[in-house]
Amino acid sequence: MTFMEETLAQVLPIWDRCVEAPFVQEVKKGTLPMEKFKHYMIQDSIYLKYYARVYGKAIYHSSTLKDIQMFYSALCFVTDTESAVRLSYLNRFGLTDSDIEDIEPFPENKNYIDFMMDIADNGDICEMLMAVLPCMLSYNYIFRKIAAEPESKGSIYRDFIEDYANERYVASCRLWSDFADEKCAALSDDRKKKLAAIFEKASLLELDFWNMSYKE
Numbered sequence: 649m650t651f652m653e654e655t656l657a658q659v660l661p662i663w664d665r666c667v668e669a670p671f672v673q674e675v676k677k678g679t680l681p682m683e684k685f686k687h688y689m690i691q692d693s694i695y696l697k698y699y700a701r702v703y704g705k706a707i708y709h710s711s712t713l714k715d716i717q718m719f720y721s722a723l724c725f726v727t728d729t730e731s732a733v734r735l736s737y738l739n740r741f742g743l744t745d746s747d748i749e750d751i752e753p754f755p756e757n758k759n760y761i762d763f764m765m766d767i768a769d770n771g772d773i774c775e776m777l778m779a780v781l782p783c784m785l786s787y788n789y790i791f792r793k794i795a796a797e798p799e800s801k802g803s804i805y806r807d808f809i810e811d812y813a814n815e816r817y818v819a820s821c822r823l824w825s826d827f828a829d830e831k832c833a834a835l836s837d838d839r840k841k842k843l844a845a846i847f848e849k850a851s852l853l854e855l856d857f858w859n860m861s862y863k864e
C-alpha cells in the first residue's frame with residue numbers, strides 16, 4: 649500500500665461519520681433550512697480565506713516549479729471554481745465577500761483555522777499538505793457518496809453537491825493524492841506516522857465543522 653492509501657484507510661471511519669452528519673444528510677435530501685446553509689457559507693468563506701493563505705506559504709517554501717504549479721492550481725480552485733457557487737449563494741443571502749471580513753469565526757471554525765495556521769507557520773511542505781488535503785479529499789469522498797444516492801437528485805443543494813462530486817474534481821483529487829505520495833514516499837516511518845496524525849486531526853476538524861454548521 650502507498651502512504652496515502654494507508655493514511656486514507658485510517659481516516660475513512662471519520663469521513664463516514666461526516667457523511668452521516670445531520671448537516672450533510674439534510675443537504676442530500678434538500679431539507680436543510682436555508683438559514684443553516686447561510687451560516688455554513690459564511691463560516692466557510694472565513695475558513696477558505698485562511699485555507700488559501702496556507703497555499704501561499706507552501707508556494708513560498710516550494711523548491712521546484714512543479715510544486716509551485718501544483719499549489720497554485722489548488723489556490724485557483726479556491727478563488728475561482730469553488731468561489732462561483734459560494735458567491736452565488738452569498739449573493740442570494742444579500743452578502744458579498746467584503747461583508748464576511750467583519751464576521752467572527754465560530755469556535756470550531758477558529759480551532760480549525762488555528763490548526764492550519766500553526767502548521768503553515770511552523771511546518772514543512774509535507775505537513776502543510778497533510779493539513780490541507782483532508783479538506784479537499786474528504787469533500788470529494790462525502791459528496792460522491794451523496795450524489796450517488798437517489799435522494800440527492802432533487803435536492804435544492806444539487807449545484808453545491810455536484811461541485812464536489814464531478815469527474816473533473818475526482819481527477820484533480822487523484823492528482824493530489826499522487827503528489828502527496830511522491831512527496832512522502834521516501835520519508836522514515838516516524839515521519840510518516842507524524843504526517844498521518846496531522847491528516848487525521850484535520851479530518852476530525854472537518855467533522856467538527858459539519859456538526860458546528862448544523863448546531864448554529
Ligand SMILES: Cc1ncc(C[n+]2csc(CCO)c2C)c(N)n1
Nearest residue numbers: 692695722723725726783784787857
Ligand atoms: C471546512 C471546509 N472544508 C473543506 C472544504 C472544501 N474545499 C475547500 S478548498 C477545496 C479545493 C481544494 O483546493 C475544497 C474541496 C470547504 N469548502 N470547507
